[in-house]
Amino acid sequence: MDADEYARWQQASAEAARGADLQAAAELYHWAAFQYEQAAQLALKGLLHGIGRGPDAWGHDVNRLGRAVSRALGVPLGDRLAAGLKRLARHYIPARYPDAVPGEAPSAYYSNQDAESAQEDASAVRDAVQTWWAALLDEQQSRGEAGQRPAEEEP
Secondary structure: HHHHHHHHHHHHHHHHHHHHHHHHOOOOOHHHHHHHHHHHHHHHHHHHOOOOHHHHHHOOOHHHHHHHHHHHHOOOOOHHHHHHHHHHHOOOOOOOOHHHHHOOOHHHOOOHHHHOOOEEEOOOOOOHHHHHHHHHHHHHHHHHHHHOOOOOOOO
């Protein structure tokens, strides 16, 4: 496990979430939604890099990244998290590109409720990643302690 690599990606995730908060406060809801998607994406990629599964971290489909984490850890995503990933994935293209929506700028299609929903979904992903990482560290520590034998006393 590479704690430094994991931490580097989680810092980027936290910064993306903070940027999204600022965008939402400025009523730039489309940019906020996109940045929350990025926060989730970075968190998932960081976990994959942290467990040595860097090739699985390639790409930008937050759904695929979630499934890759699920497979790598052998844990189910659960209905709530899987649904949140699907909602977040919708913000990757249309939130940024005027030609992805008919006749208007992306901002015309986003509201405060969209940003709030994206924030909740990204927070759920980031919380799950932190929980999974902590469980992996606990497991690693338990295995390390189980492998240690008390030093034998010399006669």
